[in-house]
Amino acid sequence: MKPLLEIADLQAWYGKSHVLHGVSLTLMPGETVALLGRNGVGKTTTLRSVMGLLSNLKGTLLFDGRSLMGMPTHAIASLGISLVPEHRGIFATLTVEENLKLAWRPSSRWDLASAWNMFPALEERRKTYAGKLSGGEQQMLAIARALMPGPRLLLLDEPTEGLAPVIVERLVATMRELKAAGLPILLVEQSLDVCRAIAERHVIIDEGRIVWSGDTQALEAADRIVREHLTLENA
Amino acid sequence: MQGQVILFQLLNGIGIGMIYFLLSVGLTMIFGLMRFVNFAHGTLYLVGAYTAYSVSLLTGSMWWALAFGPLAAAVIALISERLILRHTYEMPHEAQILVTFALALIFQESIILIFDPLAKNVPVPSLLSGIVFIGSFVYPAYRLAVVFAAAVIAILLWFALERTRFGAALRAGSESTEMVSLLGINVQKVFMVAFLVGGGLAGLAGTLSAPLRGVEPFMGSEALGVAFVVVVVGGIGSFTGALLGGLLIGVVQSMASSLWPEGARLMIYGAMALVLLVRPAGLMGRS
Ligand SMILES: Nc1ncnc2c1ncn2[C@@H]1O[C@H](COP(=O)(O)OP(=O)(O)OP(=O)(O)O)[C@@H](O)[C@H]1O
Ligand SMILES: [Mg+2]
Numbered sequence: 009m010k011p012l013l014e015i016a017d018l019q020a021w022y023g024k025s026h027v028l029h030g031v032s033l034t035l036m037p038g039e040t041v042a043l044l045g046r047n048g049v050g051k052t053t054t055l056r057s058v059m060g061l062l063s064n065l066k067g068t069l070l071f072d073g074r075s076l077m078g079m080p081t082h083a084i085a086s087l088g089i090s091l092v093p094e095h096r097g098i099f100a101t102l103t104v105e106e107n108l109k110l111a112w113r114p115s116s117r118w119d120l121a122s123a124w125n126m127f128p129a130l131e132e133r134r135k136t137y138a139g140k141l142s143g144g145e146q147q148m149l150a151i152a153r154a155l156m157p158g159p160r161l162l163l164l165d166e167p168t169e170g171l172a173p174v175i176v177e178r179l180v181a182t183m184r185e186l187k188a189a190g191l192p193i194l195l196v197e198q199s200l201d202v203c204r205a206i207a208e209r210h211v212i213i214d215e216g217r218i219v220w221s222g223d224t225q226a227l228e229a230a231d232r233i234v235r236e237h238l239t240l241e242n243a
Numbered sequence: 244m245q246g247q248v249i250l251f252q253l254l255n256g257i258g259i260g261m262i263y264f265l266l267s268v269g270l271t272m273i274f275g276l277m278r279f280v281n282f283a284h285g286t287l288y289l290v291g292a293y294t295a296y297s298v299s300l301l302t303g304s305m306w307w308a309l310a311f312g313p314l315a316a317a318v319i320a321l322i323s324e325r326l327i328l329r330h331t332y333e334m335p336h337e338a339q340i341l342v343t344f345a346l347a348l349i350f351q352e353s354i355i356l357i358f359d360p361l362a363k364n365v366p367v368p369s370l371l372s373g374i375v376f377i378g379s380f381v382y383p384a385y386r387l388a389v390v391f392a393a394a395v396i397a398i399l400l401w402f403a404l405e406r407t408r409f410g411a412a413l414r415a416g417s418e419s420t421e422m423v424s425l426l427g428i429n430v431q432k433v434f435m436v437a438f439l440v441g442g443g444l445a446g447l448a449g450t451l452s453a454p455l456r457g458v459e460p461f462m463g464s465e466a467l468g469v470a471f472v473v474v475v476v477g478g479i480g481s482f483t484g485a486l487l488g489g490l491l492i493g494v495v496q497s498m499a500s501s502l503w504p505e506g507a508r509l510m511i512y513g514a515m516a517l518v519l520l521v522r523p524a525g526l527m528g529r530s
Contacts, residue, residue: 059425082426082427082428085425085427090425093425099418101417109408110423110428111426157427
């Protein structure tokens with residue numbers, strides 16, 4: 009089987025500062041992969057690189073065998089990759105429904121009804137300006153919006169950050185639902201618990217390089233690696 | 244002032260205000276969306292007015308002028324966006340100001356070369372050259388028609404902004420163009436349409452005002468100043484703000500010009516200062 013997403017020897021710069029020093033990562037169809045790492049090691053940069061948001065890039069980026077290098081962001085998104093960005097990026101001055109409708113495409117297998125079905129709380133607030141939602145609701149909206157185009161790959165950047173434990177549980181259940189429906193996910197997370205609950209493969213990044221990868225069982229056994237490359241309070 | 248005079252000046256002010264709204268709405272939209280400072284915006288008003296003048300001279304009909312004025316401005320807005328302006332989006336504001344100011348000067352000087360520096364009159368469309376009676380009150384039909392036409396356009400624009408997907412993309416884009424492109428929408432196209440529509444409306448403002456005030460080569464830079472005042476008074480990026488700001492400035496200017504003609508211009512800036520004292524982000528602005 010050929011990988012759905014293949015990142016090989018990816019290097020990225022912000023101006024002169026070299027941030028990614030050769031990241032390699034593959035994601036097979038139907039797979040959920042977690043990308044873990046401390047603050048500032050390049051997780052967000054990796055996801056943004058895939059979406060064509062970095063102007064200074066080197067290496068290989070393939071989606072379904074097709075190179076994404078040099079493609080504009082909207083074209084990459086149209087191929088079927090949705091990013092839920094760090095801090096969610098919801099449109100505060102648009103209503104919940106407008107946020108969702110803007111992302112919808114005629115070819116999509118998702119629609120408003122399926123979004124309400126997955127997040128009943130959002131339907132109750134469909135006419136509310138998204139800026140008025142709670143943090144948890146905003147994260148649900150961000151995920152629902154990312155699903156509206158009917159993506160073939162979902163990139164999630166720290167979806168549980170700053171949310172209360174009950175909300176985190178709710179989001180974990182949602183992600184498991186999506187996974188069960190066959191949607192591949194590349195998840196950036198700081199919480200090991202969330203990673204273990206969702207992903208079957210885990211990749212640890214440190215200072216712009218992949219330092220470890222393995223399945224959930226191997227992660228349990230990789231005590232030393234976890235201690236060395238992830239902060240203790242998150243372990 | 245007498246009641247009739249006040250009413251007359253108020254109506255004039257509303258007419259001027261609606262023209263100011265048409266002039267400014269593109270500027271505020273484009274700034275809200277792209278954070279782009281366009282000192283060439285007044286040029287589109289100038290182009291609209293001179294196209295109206297030329298077309299009415301050539302065809303003898305102001306109706307053709309009404310069609311071609313906005314069209315010429317829209318085309319010029321689109322061409323300058325594609326050819327020049329889009330390369331400056333990533334540049335600092337100072338660079339954008341320099342480039343667009345140069346563009347404005349080139350157009351102004353070209354107008355002087357093609358025509359001459361003198362002011363010229365533009366006729367009122369024949370059908371609207373009369374007056375209307377509202378009870379015992381008499382008012383020029385053309386001025387009334389301008390208010391109606393602009394109001395219809397304002398309603399259509401509001402509808403397009405609030406009820407269409409393109410409008411939603413435009414509003415979303417003024418929060419984050421990056422996020423809009425992440426949804427698979429080509430923001431370059433959104434920018435193009437914003438320039439086309441905004442330019443066409445500024446051209447329409449120039450066209451509509453040509454029979455009221457004539458044309459002269461410096462009307463573009465004057466319009467630019469007014470448009471910036473309207474945008475700041477209304478709140479940057481706000482459609483409703485452009486409407487309220489345009490009306491406020493129009494009425495202030497019209498009232499002031501009957502009380503103190505030499506100071507009418509000064510009063511505009513006075514009104515702006517007052518609004519900003521009370522609401523620093525403008526009438527409808529988000530701070
Ligand atoms: N826009 C930017 N300009 C310059 N440097 C940046 C920019 N964004 C991120 N960086 C730097 O690049 C490095 C990687 O950042 P990145 O956001 O990818 O980290 P991260 O792993 O997502 O961290 P976090 O867990 O805090 O979200 C950091 O050192 C950061 O300071
Ligand atoms: Mg990050």
